[in-house]
Amino acid sequence: MSNTVEDKSFKFAIRIVKLYKYLTQQQKEYVLSKQLLRSGTSIGANIAEAQQAQSRADFISKMNIALKEAAEAKYWIKLLTATKYLNQRESVSVLSECIEIEKLLFSIVRTSKANL
Numbered sequence: 001m002s003n004t005v006e007d008k009s010f011k012f013a014i015r016i017v018k019l020y021k022y023l024t025q026q027q028k029e030y031v032l033s034k035q036l037l038r039s040g041t042s043i044g045a046n047i048a049e050a051q052q053a054q055s056r057a058d059f060i061s062k063m064n065i066a067l068k069e070a071a072e073a074k075y076w077i078k079l080l081t082a083t084k085y086l087n088q089r090e091s092v093s094v095l096s097e098c099i100e101i102e103k104l105l106f107s108i109v110r111t112s113k114a115n116l
Helices: 004-025 031-050 056-082 088-114
Strands: none
């Protein structure tokens, strides 16, 4: 059974790891990129944890954490772009992917809370 948000967040995490490698190896940027690595890979980890939730409230909590991590990753991508570590072309695609995941998570959290 396919889980869209889980699949998308995993692919996003892979992309973030590759972006981290690029930022550290090519751009010699170590601080902001580490923050992006942590938040960008944490999204999928929290979604995976939510799949094993002990209750509906636990599920909502884990998905809400994933949503917060997506918002944080979005912030770091924007900051890396504003400080010229990423150019516009590099940031547009990864930022839109992050926003798509954020929207999916927001919808899941909202729907789950409504069905409590």
